[in-house]
Amino acid sequence: MTQNTRIDAAPREKLVIFKTANEASDAVATHMLETVRKNPKAVLGLATGQTPRRVYARLIEAVRDGAVSFSQATTYNLDEYCGLPGTHPDSFAAFMHRELFDQADFSKDHINLIAGDAVDDHEEVHRYAKLLQNSGGIDLQLLGLGTNGHIGFNEPGSQASSRLRIVDLSDDTLESNQPSLIELETVPARAITMGIADILDAREIIMLATGEAKAEAVRRSLQEPASADCPGSYLSQHPNVYWYLDAGAASSLGSRG
Numbered sequence: 001m002t003q004n005t006r007i008d009a010a011p012r013e014k015l016v017i018f019k020t021a022n023e024a025s026d027a028v029a030t031h032m033l034e035t036v037r038k039n040p041k042a043v044l045g046l047a048t049g050q051t052p053r054r055v056y057a058r059l060i061e062a063v064r065d066g067a068v069s070f071s072q073a074t075t076y077n078l079d080e081y082c083g084l085p086g087t088h089p090d091s092f093a094a095f096m097h098r099e100l101f102d103q104a105d106f107s108k109d110h111i112n113l114i115a116g117d118a119v120d121d122h123e124e125v126h127r128y129a130k131l132l133q134n135s136g137g138i139d140l141q142l143l144g145l146g147t148n149g150h151i152g153f154n155e156p157g158s159q160a161s162s163r164l165r166i167v168d169l170s171d172d173t174l175e176s177n178q179p180s181l182i183e184l185e186t187v188p189a190r191a192i193t194m195g196i197a198d199i200l201d202a203r204e205i206i207m208l209a210t211g212e213a214k215a216e217a218v219r220r221s222l223q224e225p226a227s228a229d230c231p232g233s234y235l236s237q238h239p240n241v242y243w244y245l246d247a248g249a250a251s252s253l254g255s256r257g
């Protein structure tokens with residue numbers, strides 16, 4: 001609960017650099033907890049991947065400590081691999097249940113996930129897009145950053161106007177995500193992802209990027225003009241985006257290149 005006062009007392013910094021990934025993750029957890037304490041019915045946009053794992057662990061601890069409840073919150077996940085049922089350990093749905101939902105007090109009815117194993121992917125896009133449209137808007141969207149600058153699975157080349165859709169994953173992404181697989185030997189080649197325009201519709205966005213592998217994508221996102229070459233750069237068009245970095249991810253900032 002000590003975390004609660006710091007940010008209420010002063011305007012939030014839009015870019016904060018911490019020494020370690022753990023510190024950056026803890027600060028993101030604090031930010032999210034404040035959002036939900038202020039608005040227990042908050043609509044949260046969530047990401048998977050290695051980066052948010054500690055954030056989710058902190059949220060679980062806060063629920064266990066009685067410091068917050070997510071029982072009235074609603075969640076929407078950003079993306080999902082095509083072809084994987086939610087029960088497959090490599091699906092993003094399974095990740096979310098393992099890393100967060102099953103250990104916190106989310107209401108099942110308020111968790112929204114893309115069905116990777118839908119009979120018809122296009123129908124699934126339609127179903128999820130409708131859910132998003134009826135959500136009242138995402139209050140807080142948590143993002144990670146791909147080494148190639150992707151946000152969600154909006155790979156380089158994605159347009160600012162893009163919406164929820166089926167995408168082919170780039171070779172960079174297939175390679176980067178391979179070590180995260182539990183059972184599969186290769187990363188599924190296609191995914192359904194919220195588009196750039198869907199992400200920018202959120203009222204507030206948190207980008208958490210950690211590790212030197214992200215440094216170049218962070219630099220391009222923050223220091224180059226918004227362009228499809230580096231989808232993270234589109235975030236500069238949003239009025240309310242917070243970057244939480246560790247020293248590694250921030251290590252190329254300031255250098256011109």
Ligand code: F6R
Pocket residue numbers: 046047048049050051052078079092143144145146147150151152153
């Ligand atoms: C995951 C997602 C991706 C990841 C990105 C970083 O839902 O949308 O954009 O945030 O690939 O992944 P990690 O955190 O594994 O480096």
